[in-house]
Amino acid sequence: MPKQELYFDNNATTQMDKSVLNAMLPYFTESYANATSNHLFGLSVGEAVDESRENIATFIGAQPKEIIFTSGATESINLAIKGLQHYSKKHIITVTTEHKAVLDTCSFMEHCGFDVTYLPLNKEGLLDLNLLKATIRKDTLLVCVMLANNETGVINPIREISKLARKNNILVMTDATQAIGKLAVDVSDLGIDLMPLSAHKFYGPKGIGALYVSAAAKIKLDSQIHGGGQERKIRSGTLNVPGIIGLGKACEIVSAEMDTNTKQITILRNHLEKELLKIEGTFVNGSIKNRLCNTTNICFPGVNSEKMKLALQNISVSSGSACSAVTTEPSHVLKAIGLSDAEALSSIRFSLSKFTTADEIELVIQKVTQVVAELRQKNN
Structure with a gap:
């Protein structure tokens, strides 16, 4: 044995939580229409997607229109950072302990003419805010610091980082992939402009995630996947309806538990x-x-x-x-x-x-x- x-x-x-699976199953076999089709069948599936989007938005203190569905956190990170290439400011600040999805994307941005500063952390894995303050320049566009580290679990002071960034008109992206479902996350309270997340880190399905894009910050992202423009003309591709339903259900469950x-x-x-x-x-x-x-x-x-x-x-x-x-x-x-x-x-x-x-x-x-x-x- x-x-x-x-x-x-x-x-x-x-x-995966069994309740998440049960919520997803009908969208494989019964409610299988394309969520963007304009017939009644498609519209009914589209309503389920809208409901899931609302659940996710409520869970993180956002508005439904601020949620962009993706294939997962890695795609969300790429969209959030690469999508800023057209901005005139060309300086990004991040830290050495970020996930490879952030570090490799920042490396790509260096090849596109951006200057990236990689800040060190102390032995506890925490960022020195005075060092961050000293690193900010007039052309700093974005600060990328993950909410919680995937290897050590260390939680970064995102609220304080965001306050410093806002004083200098700098955007803040925090990779919340490890934090969602383990910490109460409110994007408004934390002062976040861009936030990737992925369902499979909190009892949901693989292959589905989202990117929160602050409406208040009036961020314009360049598309990385072109086609039908299904997600606010920022991200194209037929919606992964079962995955979206699973992501919404996972948010609902972890919120209650x-x-x-x-x-x-x-x-x-x-x-x-x-x-x-x-x-x-x-x-x-x-x-x-x-x-x-x-x-x-x-x-x-x-x-x-x-x-x-x-x-x-x-x-x-x-x-x-x-x-x-x-x-x-x-x-x-x-x-x-x-x-x-x-x-x-x-x-x-x-x-x-x-x-x-x-x-x-x-x-x-x-x-x-x-x-x-x-x-x-x-x-x-």
């Missing part, structure tokens, strides 16, 4: 972390105070994380971003907050979900403790 799968890689993707989930997950994460830190030499990477409730990134000195993942067998954990998992290079995030190559290559991220149980936590504690001891013994 196969061993029970113990899934502790929820920052990479989450298990967030307080309960946060308390439950925090208790489990703290117990897991407390027990694993009993292993000699271990330490947490990044801020312990300012982070997501579900994430702990722990360094196990003297143990190679790739060998550890193989030895853990049925326990799924991560040694970096899922989007960078094809490489064996040390995490750019952990390197950026001061870890050595050896320390970064000895670190494991454990990320929990609402489906994680206390029994699973105990099994992981037992197995990780055993594996670390065995691997260290082999190295001696």
Whole structure:
């Protein structure tokens, strides 16, 4: 009989909530019309899309017209940043620990004539606001800082960053992919102009996401996908109706469950972390105070994380971003907050979900403790 799968890689993707799946199913087989068709069948499906858009907007404190549907956070990030190429200001400020989707897109913008400043962070993974202030120039167009880091879970002071940006007439984009569903996010309160999100990070389907575009900021984005202009003439392509319905339902569910989930997950994460830190030499990477409730990134000195993942067998954990998992290079995030190559290559991220149980936590504690001891013994 196969061993029970113990899934502790929820920052990479989450298990879909069955209620989300049930909400989506009719739009594969019964309500299958194109949402932009102008016959009654299409109009009825279009109404369901509109309802989902409203649910998403309400969830993040936005207006429905400010929600652009995309294939996911990576596309949303590309649209948000590349879509600003026509602006006369040509300076972007971001940080070294951003997701590769932001860093690679910023690199592309450098080839298009933009100047990009990559700010360092302190050992807790937090941005020095005085450094940001000193970096702002007259031609600074955009500040890109993620709301919560995908590897360490560290939460950035977006509200303070936005206040500083607004004083200087600078746009703010925050990648909220990891934060949505774990933190209460209100775009108006945080002062955000552009915000990508992705359904599969909070119990929704893969292949669907959205980009919030502030109406108040009067942002004009250049299209990256041309065609029918289905999404406010900014993003073309036949709408992924089942995915959109799933995204809306996922927002509805996590909104109702967030307080309960946060308390439950925090208790489990703290117990897991407390027990694993009993292993000699271990330490947490990044801020312990300012982070997501579900994430702990722990360094196990003297143990190679790739060998550890193989030895853990049925326990799924991560040694970096899922989007960078094809490489064996040390995490750019952990390197950026001061870890050595050896320390970064000895670190494991454990990320929990609402489906994680206390029994699973105990099994992981037992197995990780055993594996670390065995691997260290082999190295001696």
